[in-house]
Amino acid sequence: MILVTGGTGLVGSYLLYELTRKGHTVKALLRPGNRPYQTRKIFNCFSSGNEQLIDQVEWVEGDVLDPFSLNQAMQGVDYVYHCAAVISFNPRELKQMIAVNVEGTANVVNACLENGIKKLCHVSSIASLGQAEKGEMIDENAKWKTSRTNSGYAISKYGGEREVWRGIEEGLNAVIVNPSIIIGAGCHPKATNQLFHNIENFIPFYTSGVNGYVDVRDVVNAMILLMESTITGKRFVLNSENLSLREFFTIAADILGKPHPRIALNGRLLGLIAWLDEMRGRLTASRPLLTRENVRAAMAKSYYSADKFRSTIEFTFTPIQDCLREAFRILEGNKK
Numbered sequence: 001m002i003l004v005t006g007g008t009g010l011v012g013s014y015l016l017y018e019l020t021r022k023g024h025t026v027k028a029l030l031r032p033g034n035r036p037y038q039t040r041k042i043f044n045c046f047s048s049g050n051e052q053l054i055d056q057v058e059w060v061e062g063d064v065l066d067p068f069s070l071n072q073a074m075q076g077v078d079y080v081y082h083c084a085a086v087i088s089f090n091p092r093e094l095k096q097m098i099a100v101n102v103e104g105t106a107n108v109v110n111a112c113l114e115n116g117i118k119k120l121c122h123v124s125s126i127a128s129l130g131q132a133e134k135g136e137m138i139d140e141n142a143k144w145k146t147s148r149t150n151s152g153y154a155i156s157k158y159g160g161e162r163e164v165w166r167g168i169e170e171g172l173n174a175v176i177v178n179p180s181i182i183i184g185a186g187c188h189p190k191a192t193n194q195l196f197h198n199i200e201n202f203i204p205f206y207t208s209g210v211n212g213y214v215d216v217r218d219v220v221n222a223m224i225l226l227m228e229s230t231i232t233g234k235r236f237v238l239n240s241e242n243l244s245l246r247e248f249f250t251i252a253a254d255i256l257g258k259p260h261p262r263i264a265l266n267g268r269l270l271g272l273i274a275w276l277d278e279m280r281g282r283l284t285a286s287r288p289l290l291t292r293e294n295v296r297a298a299m300a301k302s303y304y305s306a307d308k309f310r311s312t313i314e315f316t317f318t319p320i321q322d323c324l325r326e327a328f329r330i331l332e333g334n335k336k
Ligand SMILES: NC(=O)c1ccc[n+]([C@@H]2O[C@H](COP(=O)([O-])OP(=O)(O)OC[C@H]3O[C@@H](n4cnc5c(N)ncnc54)[C@H](OP(=O)(O)O)[C@@H]3O)[C@@H](O)[C@H]2O)c1
Pocket: 005, 006, 007, 008, 009, 010, 011, 012, 029, 030, 031, 034, 062, 063, 064, 065, 082, 083, 084, 085, 086, 087, 100, 104, 123, 124, 125, 126, 157, 178, 179, 180, 181, 182, 183, 186, 188, 190, 191, 192, 193
């Protein structure tokens, strides 16, 4: 029996689909009062007949901040995939992010140890690898550096990953994946892939930033392969391509039949706009549309290497052009 946390999110939905498709018996943690609409949508996006597949998922009420609910959820479970997290670049959500991503992960690790779980797969992030020196390729050996420019999200993911390493020290079999920006047609309202929904509006603009991108289907397949292997106590960067924002938007523009990005955005000006928007958010108690953390992320030039994963497991990552085309196809279908 497998338990998945974060099953209503982007990664969790695709993972549940892939696990049930392969015939695994799966439980998924569902926060009280929530409904798995997003997951159902993802299942429905694939070929017909999958309506019954989602009914094979046993939804169990729980919250990663509630250790009792985790212990209950892990009854009869052998393997755990921990995908639940809060992703935000809004400094006002830092407290919640630290709670869910660090304390929540510690609770998952403790529950795994207490319930004799055979193996845990933890979804970390490239954010927990820290920032690169100019032009340097980042891989699993990167060392975290304390810096004023680390985002709250990065700090929380680094803290969460440390909890998994602590669990490994205490005897837990665990494997960690560090995906780059995950591209997939998710619909979760809090996900970073909200940006993805807005790609169509942002296409005329670009910044000088470079980042890594990976297909959500590659992420879940990599997780399953690692769980089915004897590999433990290791982390793996999952990344298909490093692209400038201009290259990324150009690919999207070609798929959507739109003009290529042509307006370069200046980092200082964007930073000022973000600062003003954060002030507006504070004064009006609303969520800022742009934060200085967003701007830092959009201006940074970060290159990632997934060579360790490629050489450990024979794996070919989907080109970003193909995964964007598939994501747009699904999003288009969902609009109907
Ligand atoms: N998206 C990316 O580009 C990206 C890149 C690298 C790494 N990651 C990592 O990949 C993992 C999955 O990300 P995602 O994109 O799938 O995120 P997502 O779509 O935002 O989904 C987050 C999931 O976490 C759940 N969750 C939040 N707080 C929780 C709590 N207190 N207890 C239980 N569940 C809770 C949410 O449940 P509700 O529906 O109840 O809110 C949702 O199912 C995360 O660890 C993230 O840090 C994501």
